[in-house]
Amino acid sequence: MTATIRLTMAQALTRYLSRQMTEIDGQRLPIFSGVWAIFGHGNVAGLGEALWQERDRLPTFRAHNEQAMAHAAIAYAKANMRRRFMAATTSIGPGATNLVTAAALAHVNRLPVLLLPGDVFANRIPDPVLQQVEHFSDGTVSANDCFKPVSRYFDRITRPEQIIPALQRALQVLTDPAECGPVTLALCQDVQAEAYDYPESFFEERLWTPRRPRPDRAELAAAAAALKAAKKPLIVAGGGVLYSGASDELARFATQTGIPVCETQGGKSALPDDAPLNMAAIGVTGTGAANRLAAEADLILAVGTRLQDFTTGSWALFAAGKSVIGLNVQAFDAGKHRALPLVADAREGLAELRDALGGWTAPASWTSDAKAGKAAWRKEAQAVTAATNAALPSDAQVIGAVQRSLGAEVILLHAAGGLPGELHKLWQAGSPGSYHAEYGFSCMGYEIAGGLGAKMARPDREVVVMVGDGSYLMMNSEIATSVMLGLKLTIVLLDNRGFGCINRLQNATGSASFNNLLKDARHETLPEIDFVAHAGSLGAIALKAGSIAELETALAQAKTNTRTTVVVIDTDPLVSTGAGGAWWDVAVPEVSERAEVRAARASYDERRKRPTIGD
Numbered sequence: 001m002t003a004t005i006r007l008t009m010a011q012a013l014t015r016y017l018s019r020q021m022t023e024i025d026g027q028r029l030p031i032f033s034g035v036w037a038i039f040g041h042g043n044v045a046g047l048g049e050a051l052w053q054e055r056d057r058l059p060t061f062r063a064h065n066e067q068a069m070a071h072a073a074i075a076y077a078k079a080n081m082r083r084r085f086m087a088a089t090t091s092i093g094p095g096a097t098n099l100v101t102a103a104a105l106a107h108v109n110r111l112p113v114l115l116l117p118g119d120v121f122a123n124r125i126p127d128p129v130l131q132q133v134e135h136f137s138d139g140t141v142s143a144n145d146c147f148k149p150v151s152r153y154f155d156r157i158t159r160p161e162q163i164i165p166a167l168q169r170a171l172q173v174l175t176d177p178a179e180c181g182p183v184t185l186a187l188c189q190d191v192q193a194e195a196y197d198y199p200e201s202f203f204e205e206r207l208w209t210p211r212r213p214r215p216d217r218a219e220l221a222a223a224a225a226a227l228k229a230a231k232k233p234l235i236v237a238g239g240g241v242l243y244s245g246a247s248d249e250l251a252r253f254a255t256q257t258g259i260p261v262c263e264t265q266g267g268k269s270a271l272p273d274d275a276p277l278n279m280a281a282i283g284v285t286g287t288g289a290a291n292r293l294a295a296e297a298d299l300i301l302a303v304g305t306r307l308q309d310f311t312t313g314s315w316a317l318f319a320a321g322k323s324v325i326g327l328n329v330q331a332f333d334a335g336k337h338r339a340l341p342l343v344a345d346a347r348e349g350l351a352e353l354r355d356a357l358g359g360w361t362a363p364a365s366w367t368s369d370a371k372a373g374k375a376a377w378r379k380e381a382q383a384v385t386a387a388t389n390a391a392l393p394s395d396a397q398v399i400g401a402v403q404r405s406l407g408a409e410v411i412l413l414h415a416a417g418g419l420p421g422e423l424h425k426l427w428q429a430g431s432p433g434s435y436h437a438e439y440g441f442s443c444m445g446y447e448i449a450g451g452l453g454a455k456m457a458r459p460d461r462e463v464v465v466m467v468g469d470g471s472y473l474m475m476n477s478e479i480a481t482s483v484m485l486g487l488k489l490t491i492v493l494l495d496n497r498g499f500g501c502i503n504r505l506q507n508a509t510g511s512a513s514f515n516n517l518l519k520d521a522r523h524e525t526l527p528e529i530d531f532v533a534h535a536g537s538l539g540a541i542a543l544k545a546g547s548i549a550e551l552e553t554a555l556a557q558a559k560t561n562t563r564t565t566v567v568v569i570d571t572d573p574l575v576s577t578g579a580g581g582a583w584w585d586v587a588v589p590e591v592s593e594r595a596e597v598r599a600a601r602a603s604y605d606e607r608r609k610r611p612t613i614g615d
């Protein structure tokens, strides 16, 4: 007879989670390092009690906002290169729907997170319970159905034994490099508390090791042949390079073949900025060095990238007639835009492709031209990041100060606003993972909570969050959690009094400044927000830097602080770096009262005549 143990569904869930293991650098570790929880009636009695019982093996962390706690969990997985994860549990109703944006963020970025929202009573007897969304024509619908389009796997647990297959499927998805993304298990609140005789074998420790699929022989041969025929090949390195731990192999590949490498937002820091063939950022927010090569290249080897529009300049960046090889562990990405697919793990794929190429190298003139372009770009970047006495420095000048004060080995984290573009171009990343950009969803409010997750993953590193005033105001409450948990962040807050980058985009598409900067929004009183007082009230050390010189002093001080430190600096909302960059397709109105919009539409139509390979 199978030995069983009588547990509630919630107890079975926490017991199972705590027994799933991974191995990193020879060390066996729990694959779930904890659960973020905000309790309500939908999870406190069931899952709350179970988490308490398991608290020594599976720690619980409390946050202030469900979306933010999921951001922390997602950033934790990203900073761990998807090798370790966290779960997040909420009550039903608003607690659950607060998680939906974070689920979408994890979905877009292909990042693993286990979401455990509470759900309504499976037995329906007390319906409608507090916070239940009643659907008039479908009794099986609850607010948690919102998770379906933004989860890689969704299940609703309406009987206690269902948790057995659901958890196994959850772990399969979370640990699969191709399928990887958010898993949502909606836990009916009565079922959380229901007991069942679970087989003891279900709770045996299980080791999960990452799968590294090797290329198909025919795809490999076709990719090698295409590369050998290329005169001007270019590598585009995406986040998949980092997640696969393929940085060393990429460096070897580039050195052996002489093919220059460009990095997407997700792929930045795959190679250190000063690696000889690293042309750094590509695309809309790319360097002049990378984008010039992209415009000339006859073959793009896209490694571990989703090829989003910021990378491809809405597909206008590349010249017509070039071909693409899609080296990706996910066939969906590998075959995008008529690419020759090379479905494989990035590290394995690059190594086998290098072998298949024998001693082939790209023409020497292409390689030396690339190196010269990089040197020229560094000079341009130096000029825009140099120190200044300007009363309102640019984002680029602030970035220069942060880099000079804190170096390349911090973990620099950002997500939305003008900063991603400037940092992608200008930040000189150090070792793999030192640059953490959430630019798949570019979600305002990811930054501070994400910093918290990154710090949990890498407590040995200084985590530096760069954030605009808009993003800060959208979500800042986890500053208090960082203080409470002793997880120190250095937060640099650039206050340009509004949504600077969207105001610039608005003007660039011919519209008047309207509803973005505070001064251009309907108001009775123009707000003077005291960010120093605000951050201080949450427990951080907070100070204002009146200039770039003061910022450098403040950051030197922040480095020695053991508590979260927020340094606020006023910046110019109208300036962004002109050097580098590429076109981005943002549709301009076809008819308008404004002559500026009509002119912008005319140049938009002109640009769209350029051939693209976005077919």
Ligand SMILES: Cc1ncc(C[n+]2csc(CCOP(=O)(O)OP(=O)(O)O)c2C)c(N)n1
Pocket (backbone or CB within 6 Å): 416, 417, 418, 419, 441, 442, 443, 444, 445, 467, 468, 469, 470, 471, 472, 496, 498, 499, 500, 501, 502
């Ligand atoms: C949650 C969310 N809402 C809206 C947007 C659209 N958006 C992108 S950047 C931005 C403004 C950001 O303002 P701020 O953080 O101050 O940065 P700045 O543009 O001033 O550099 C907005 C509204 C978004 N990315 N995320």
Ligand SMILES: [Mg+2]
Pocket (backbone or CB within 6 Å): 417, 468, 469, 470, 494, 495, 496, 497, 498, 499, 500
């Ligand atoms: Mg702003």
